[in-house]
Amino acid sequence: MDITTVCVIGGSGFVGRHICHRLAAQGYRVRVPTRDPERVKQLILLPTVELTAADVHDPDDLTRAIRGVEAVINLAGVLHDGRGRHSFAQAHVELARKVAAACRREGVRRYIHMSALNADANGPSAYLRSKGEAAAIVRASGLDVTVFRPSVVFGREDSFLNLFASLLRFLPVVFLASPDARFQPVFVEDVAAAFVKSLEDLTSFGKSYDLCGPKAYTLRELVEYVGRMTGHARPVIGLNDTLSYWQAFAMEWLPVKLLTRDNYYSMKVDSVCHCEFPFGIPPAALEAVAPAWLALQTPRMRYQRFRNRAGR
DSSP: OOOOEEEEETTTSHHHHHHHHHHHHTTOEEEEEESOGGGGGGGGGSTTEEEEEOOTTSHHHHHHHHTTOSEEEEOOOOSSOOSGGGSHIIIIIIHHHHHHHHHHHHTOOEEEEEOOTTOOTTOSSHHHHHHHHHHHHHHTTSSEEEEEEESOEEOTTOSSHHHHHHHHHHOSSEEESSTTOEEOOEEHHHHHHHHHHHTTOGGGTTEEEEEOOSOOEEHHHHHHHHHHHHTOOOOEEEOOHHHHHHHHHHHTTSSSOSOOHHHHHHTTSOBOOOSOOGGGOOOOOHHHHTHHHHGGGSHHHHHHHHHHHTTO
16 A cells, blocks of 8 residues: 555644644655634644645535545544534534545555544543544444544644643642543554554554553542642542542532542543554553653753743
């Protein structure tokens, strides 16, 4: 298979930017459809990346976005159910169906799809059910499909460890829902490497790969670790199942949804793997890479940056 140009749907997101960087570094031409190219101008600096204004939910825009490419990577997704294009049904299920249909129309055989660990049409949460339904659609598309199912993805710009770091700066005590929920965080660079390595690997066609880091943690352990790394260690009070549910219910009403009942249901299933990381990639341990940015958020480091900006 000779692939020179790849369309990355969701390329402006957290994982997408890392995949685009890796693709460009390996000489691929990369097309990133986005509704607002101005928001992802950092990708313009990559010499082989083209940002194109498009609404991927519009079939005509989507068809134009993938015309002339040899492969499509679909990373689009939302964490919380919203309205319209931001709903699980539209962002996961219907978009997967539209992308597969557009690939067939344009003769694009190679399709790599981002799903989620524990994605299942019969899963405990609407998020996992929609991810499972979308994966089933692309597997049945007749295309050369590879599906990736990562646990929670962490990295310098993530919305997982960094969310805890932000909250711990201001909260004197953390009342933590589902403290015993288990995760096996995977480094974003390892996820990007797996996507790119699979692109022209014929043995990956028709397969699904779970992506996890080398170690599993409870949610409590992760929050406590972030507290130690950032210099904001706080008492963590784990809530029982009933209180966890009601905390999630109450937080759904906040302008920024930090936790919802659907998240609570998702955490009923451990987000852990029991398999080797694919393509011979050794996954990075959280403790080996996360301090590179979490330690910059300690009070001493923030004070030092202030002094440096002041020229002292």
